[in-house]
Amino acid sequence: MKIKAIITGATGMVGEGVLLECLQNPEVEQVLVINRKPGGRTHPKLKEMIHADFFNLSPIEPQLSGYNACFFCLGVSSVGISKEEYKHITYDLTLNVAQVLARLNPDITFCYVTGAGTDSSGNGSLAWARVKGATENALMKLIKRAYMFRPGFMKATPGQKNIKSYYTLLAWLYPVGRALYPAGFCTLQEVGQAMIKAASKGYTKQILEVKDIVELAKS
Template sequence: MKIRAIITGATGMVGEGVLHECLLHPDVEQVLVINRKPGGVTHPKLKEVILKDFFDLSPIESELSGYNACFFCLGVSSVGMGADEYRHLTYDLTLNFAKLLATLNPDLTFEYVSGAGTDSTEKGRSAWARVKGATENALMDLFKNAYMFRPGFMKPTPGLKNVKVYYKYIAWLYPIGRTLYPSGFSTLQELALAMIKSASIGYEKKILEVKDIVALAKQ
C-alpha cells in the first residue's frame, strides 16, 4: 500500500528521523508535516503547514483530508511538569488531534510514539506511564488500525540536526546496551522503518516494544 502520511513533531529528534525515512522510502508517496515552526526541509513529496496551537485545528482542518496514515511523534517530557499539565499536553492534545483525523479519514492508521514503561493498566505508580497508557488505550479505541510504539534508548540517525544534546555524551552506551540488553536498545532508523511498515503491511501486535520494532524494521 502506498502511504500518504501526516507527521507531527518533525522538529524534534524522533519526528525528524521518521520524516527522513519517509522521504527516502518508496512506499511513502506524500507527506504532510504539521509544525509549530518551519522545519527547514524541502522535498518533492513534502508539504509543511504551520500550526501554533494544537488545541485549535480550525486553521488547518481543510488540509487534513486524503491521508491514510499519521505518525504522531509530538510529545513532551514530564520532568518538572505538574501532573495535570502533563496530562493536558499529552492525553488531551493527542486526542484532540486524533479525533479530528478519525472524522476526516475513518480508515487512517494512527501510529503513536509512546515509550518503554508505559502502563496499559493506567493504575501503576508512575504518573507519566499512566497518562501514556491512557493515551494509547484511547487511540486504540478510536481507530480500527492503530499502533503504539514504545522505544527505549535510540541511537540517532547520523546527519540529522535535532539530536538531543545529552545523546552526544552517552552515545558510547549504545553498542554495549544493544549487546547486553537488546530489548531496550534500537536505532531511530529502526523505529521509523517499523512505523512505515506497520502502516503499509500491518503487524500482529498493536503495541510494539523494542524487540517488535527491531523485528518489523528488518522485514
C-alpha cells in the same frame, strides 16, 4: 499501498528521524509535517504546514484530508511540569488530533510514540506512565488501525539536526547496550521503518515494544 503520511513533532529528535525514513522510502508518496515552527527541510514529496495550536485544528482541517497514515511523534517530558499540564499535553492534545484525523480519514493508520515503561493498566506508581497508558488505550479504542510504539534508547540517524544533548553524550552507550540488552535499544531508522511497515502492511500487535519495532523494521 502507497502511503500519504502526516507527521507531527518533526522538529524533535524522534519526529525528524521518522521524517528522514519517510523521505527516502519509495513506499511513502507524500508527507505533510505540521510544525509550530519551520523545520528547515525541503524535499519533492514534503509539504510543511505551520500551525501553533494543536487544540484547534479547524483552520487547517481542509488540508488534512486524503491521508492514510499519521506518525504522531509530538510529546513532552514530564520533568519540570505539573501532572495536570503533562496530562493536558500528552492525553488531551493527542486525542484531539487523533479525533480530527479519524473523522476526516476513517481508514487512517495512527502510529503513536509512547515509550518503554508505559503502563496500560492504570495501576502503576509512575504518573507519566499511567498518562501514556491511558493515551494508548484511548487511541486503540478510537482508531482500528492504531499502533503504540514503545522505543527505549534510540540511536539517532546520521544527518539529524535535532538531537537531544544527553543522547549525544551517551551515544557511546548504544553499541554496548544493544549487545547486552537488545530489548532496550533500537535506532530511529528502525522506528521509522517499522511505522512505515505498520501503515502499509499492519502488524500482529497493537503495542510494539523494542523487539517488535526491530522485528517489524526488518520484515
